[in-house]
Each structure stands twice: as C-alpha cells, then as structure tokens.
Amino acid sequence: MEKTKNIQNIAKGxxxxxxxxxxxxxFIDYSVINNYNILFLIFPCxxxxxxxxxxxxxxxxxxxxxxxIKRRAKQLxxxxxxxxxxxxxxxxPMLLLTNSATLYNIKQSxxxxxxxEPWALMSGFDISTFNFDLAVCIGVCWFLYTxxxxxxxxxxxxxxxxxxxxxxxxxxxxxxxISFLIGEFVGPYLPFTIQCYPVVLAIMLxxxxxxxxxxxxxxxSKLAMYTKVSVFELIIILISTICYFVFxxxxxxSLMGGRFNSSINGLDAFVSYIFAILGTYIIHNISKLFSRIxxxxxxxxxxGENSAFxxxxxxxIISYIDTLIFHKNHELFNTNAQSTIYLFIAIIVYxxxxxxxxxxxxxxxxxx
Numbered sequence: 592m593e594k595t596k597n598i599q600n601i602a603k604g605x606x607x608x609x610x611x612x613x614x615x616x617x618f619i620d621y622s623v624i625n626n627y628n629i630l631f632l633i634f635p636c637x638x639x640x641x642x643x644x645x646x647x648x649x650x651x652x653x654x655x656x657x658x659x660i661k662r663r664a665k666q667l668x669x670x671x672x673x674x675x676x677x678x679x680x681x682x683x684p685m686l687l688l689t690n691s692a693t694l695y696n697i698k699q700s701x702x703x704x705x706x707x708e709p710w711a712l713m714s715g716f717d718i719s720t721f722n723f724d725l726a727v728c729i730g731v732c733w734f735l736y737t738x739x740x741x742x743x744x745x746x747x748x749x750x751x752x753x754x755x756x757x758x759x760x761x762x763x764x765x766x767x768x769i770s771f772l773i774g775e776f777v778g779p780y781l782p783f784t785i786q787c788y789p790v791v792l793a794i795m796l797x798x799x800x801x802x803x804x805x806x807x808x809x810x811x812s813k814l815a816m817y818t819k820v821s822v823f824e825l826i827i828i829l830i831s832t833i834c835y836f837v838f839x840x841x842x843x844x845s846l847m848g849g850r851f852n853s854s855i856n857g858l859d860a861f862v863s864y865i866f867a868i869l870g871t872y873i874i875h876n877i878s879k880l881f882s883r884i885x886x887x888x889x890x891x892x893x894x895g896e897n898s899a900f901x902x903x904x905x906x907x908i909i910s911y912i913d914t915l916i917f918h919k920n921h922e923l924f925n926t927n928a929q930s931t932i933y934l935f936i937a938i939i940v941y942x943x944x945x946x947x948x949x950x951x952x953x954x955x956x957x958x959x
Contacts, residue, residue, distance in 0.1 A: 646795030784849025
C-alpha cells in the first residue's frame with residue numbers, strides 16, 4: 592500500500608510540474624493553446640489523470656456520503672479562499688508597484704474570474720480591462736470547485752453505480768451522452784465549466800470501478816506493461832493527430848479550464864474520458880520506472896505529496912518570475928525554452944520553501 596502511495600505521489604509530482612510548465616507557456620504566449628505542439632499530442636490529459644486518481648482512491652464504505660462530502664469541502668473549498676487571499680496579498684501589490692496594473696484592472700480581474708470566463712465573455716465583458724496575471728492566479732480555482740461539485744454526486748451514487756458492471760456501463764454511457772449533448776448543442780465552454788461535470792463524474796466512477804481489479808498496480812510482466820503503455824500512447828497520439836489535422840482541433844481531451852475543444856464540441860467528452868483512463872495507466876507506470884532513480888523520484892515524490900500547495904501557489908510563483916526576473920520580456924528564448932526555465936526556477940523556489948517549512952516544523956516539535 593505504501594509503495595502504491597509513493598508511485599501515485601511521483602505521478603502527481605510529474606503532473607503538477609507539467610501544469611506549472613503549461614501555465615508558464617500561457618504566461619509567455621497565450622496563443623499556444625491554439626497552436627500545434629507535439630507535446631500536447633503526446634500527453635494532453637494532465638487534468639483528466641488528476642480526476643482519475645480522485646476516483647481511484649475512493650474506498651467503499653470507509654465513510655458515509657455525508658462525511659466524505661464534508662471532508663472534501665475542507666480539502667477543496669478552503670483552498671479557494673486561500674488562493675484569493677494569497678493572490679490579493681502577494682500578487683496585487685507587486686502588480687501595482689511595478690505599474691503592471693491599475694486598481695481598476697485589479698477589480699476587473701476579480702469580477703472576471705468571479706463570473707467565470709464564459710459568462711464574462713457572453714455578457715460582453717471588456718477583456719482589455721482585466722490583468723492577465725491575476726486572472727490566472729485565481730482562475731485555477733475552477734478545478735477545485737469542479738472536483739468538489741462532482742465529488743458530491745460521486746459519493747452519493749458510486750456504490751450503487753459500481754455494484755454491477757452492467758449498471759456501471761449504463762451510468763457512464765449516460766453521463767458521457769449528457770456531456771456530449773451539452774457540449775454539442777449548448778456550448779463547449781459554459782459558465783463554471785458545467786459542460787464537463789458529467790464526463791468528470793464518468794472518469795471518477797470508472798476509476799473507482801477499475802480499483803476493484805487493481806488496474807494500476809496489479810502484477811504483470813514487464814513485456815505486458817510496456818506493450819500496454821506503447822499501445823495506449825499510440826492511441827492517444829493517433830486520436831490527437833486525427834483531431835488536429837482533420838478537424839483543426841488542438842488540445843483535445845485535455846479539459847483545459849474544463850472546456851471542450853470548440854472544433855469537435857461534444858465529441859471531446861468521449862476523447863477526454865478515453866484519454867484520462869489510458870493516460871493514467873501510462874503516467875502511473877512511467878512513475879514506477881522513475882521510482883528507481885533516487886534523485887528524480889525524491890523530487891517528484893515531494894512535489895506529489897505537496898501537489899495541493901503547488902497548485903494553489905504556482906500561479907503566484909510564475910507571476911513573480913515573469914514580472915520580477917524576466918520583466919515580462921518574452922522574446923529572450925523560444926517559448927518552450929523560456930517556460931522550461933520558469934519551471935526550473937519554480938522547482939528551486941519550492942524546494943527552498945519545503946526546507947524552510949521542514950525546519951520550522953522540527954523546531955516546533957522540539958519546543959513541544
């Protein structure tokens with residue numbers, strides 16, 4: 592059990608570092624979300640894997656549904672308040688002192704995120720009036736409230752839906768069809784990411800069902816594991832490539848900001864579901880390989896253990912790097928190189944913070 596937890600932490604560490612890298616790219620050039628990128632074709636399902644792990648870690652009858660919902664509220668809703676508080680305390684003064692934003696821009700940023708981007712755009716919000724840095728720092732809250740809302744439904748139905756395979760298949764098929772209908776006929780990007788709730792729930796239910804057969808950690812030969820990883824990765828690349836070159840759809844199956852790709856609309860629900868399952872198997876088994884490399888595994892495991900903290904604060908760290916170190920000069924290197932530098936600086940910052948927190952914890956223990 593401990594080994595499984597360590598592997599998951601390494602996987603989450605890889606994922607959260609990838610999120611920092613991707614958001615660094617957005618800070619440098621927001622248009623990257625619409626541009627062809629081989630990295631996005633190889634592994635577009637970062638967010639889907641996080642949702643999968645959330646469902647996979649469910650233990651039947653360990654807590655009542657009410658207890659689980661209350662516990663998840665503390666885990667997911669409290670960090671939203673922390674994100675808003677830290678962004679106000681740390682980012683707003685920096686933006687004002689560096690003349691990167693006015694008080695009006697700051698106010699508009701909070702309004703923009705509070706409305707959620709789709710609602711703001713639908714209502715004719717003037718996007719030139721808000722500050723991008725601050726909007727990204729607090730905009731990451733979408734993942735937290737989405738996961739909490741979906742988790743509330745998940746805990747209420749998971750035991751019933753997963754009691755029988757036939758019931759599970761019917762439930763998942765219905766959820767995917769609902770997401771397809773919403774994405775296809777209402778919109779691929781709706782207020783508060785409501786279009787993705789059914790598909791996220793489907794991912795979590797399937798993860799919980801696959802846990803019964805020990806999907807991620809059952810004993811199998813290296814040949815079988817490598818074959819599955821290769822086949823699953825080829826499927827992801829093939830679907831991503833077809834969607835890009837045939838439909839002009841980039842970042843399919845990524846659930847970036849909870850949205851579906853506007854080129855394939857509701858079909859992205861099915862792609863996201865498939866990618867989450869295949870992608871989790873791939874990243875989990877890659878993490879098993881990394882676990883044998885001492886330094887790398889230690890770094891990723893540390894980030895995985897603290898992935899919630901990194902998620903809450905990474906937008907702030909990137910904003911500081913972009914503004915105070917690079918002075919928003921995005922033409923020093925190409926986008927991939929510069930965002931990689933941002934990632935390495937962020938890793939160093941977090942490692943320093945971990946050392947400080949660890950020393951503080953040791954001192955408190957010694958005093959007590």
